[in-house]
Amino acid sequence: MAAATRIHPTAVVDPGARLGEGVEVGAFSLIGPEVEIGDGTRIGPHCSIQGPARIGRDNRFHGHAAIGGEPQDKKFRGERVDLTIGDRNVVREFVTVNRGTGDGGGTTRIGDDNWLLAYVHVAHDCIVGSHCVFSNNATLAGHVEIGDHVILSGFAGIHQFCRIGMHAFVGMGAFVNGDVPPFVTVAQDGYGRPRGINSEGLKRRGFDAERLAAIKRAYRALYVSGAPLEEARAKLAELAAGSDDVRALLEFVETARRPLLR
Template structure:
């Protein structure tokens, strides 16, 4: 047993662990698991299934990663869980592998801050630099964009999408798509405004935010139909060229919505 793997840990001989990986007491790691350099696995963690974990992750005690999805259709297919680099995954988190009915993979990107008791179900896609607070729960097939923040005790309905830079408040019920840049909370869910403080912290210029504000007013404050708002938003970059990419991100998200957007 390598000196950085505790003597009580059960690591399958077929598992692929970089020599710098640290494994705590009583952890269990299955045969189809790959773990990258400088990742630490806390005590009593169970990592199973076809799971690949990148470098420099900190996984705290009692987490369960790569277990079978909570889906009655699952029949043991070799679906996957993929976790990127530099993530912090706190105590008692549960991430499941995907299903063949969808992508077959549940994926978490890089530099995410995932707090205790977070559940990420099958086929979810979580981007980069997100924050999921304690007890946030993602049902199957949910997508979370980069730098989104999901408040504690928030539940996200299956197939819902949360756009980049969204701020979802404590104990929210999310059952529709939340467009990028929005600040939402409540049950029923309501859009409260733009996540302006978050955008400032991420270095958005005043010019970019002015364009996003104009698009927000068209979508939420002028009583337009969705089609009319989308048409008017296409003209916003003419007066706010710095926000052209942001407006495209917002419009494309809304146009692609299958569940309808929170309004």
């Protein structure tokens, strides 16, 4: 434990935990064994962090976050599984993040610079990229993969084993039960349905008119043309010759593990 670490007198820190410089642990929080917390990370009151878990630098965990708990999976038998969280993430009140499972790869991973707002749940074996925003009550079932710059609106729910591609936007209350390609917007309609591309988000991230036009052509080929998936994939392959963004979208479609959300 670094000298500059500040632990509230009511907090409990296991001797097997490793805390970096400038780490703060708030009142009544619990840090379990085999937990590593990087420099400058702040743990609010009434939090629990269970290991094995590796947490990077300058993260902020607000009150009552429950991080690194055992997976909510009946097949879990106490095998050694872990959680990895990167740097500069904001984790708000009552967020739950579970460790992995032995049959699912053994690790739950969250990247850098994400915002997980109140009551978000990240289940076992999920892989979350960087620069994502999960709004209140957004929920990931097990084995979900989320790309960079994804936004999940409030009460969105993602079915197990689904993938959400980079720069996608999932609207409020949408239930997603298929793979969502990069750049696509999904809106609530019973189960979520594609509703165009995430134009505003892409513009804010510096996508110019040419890149947006290429992505829109790809979206029309995949969703508006009415073509069967194989024909749509062939059209995407043509469009991908002139666009790295379309090439990324095509690669996502070709590696789908679940049916594509169409």
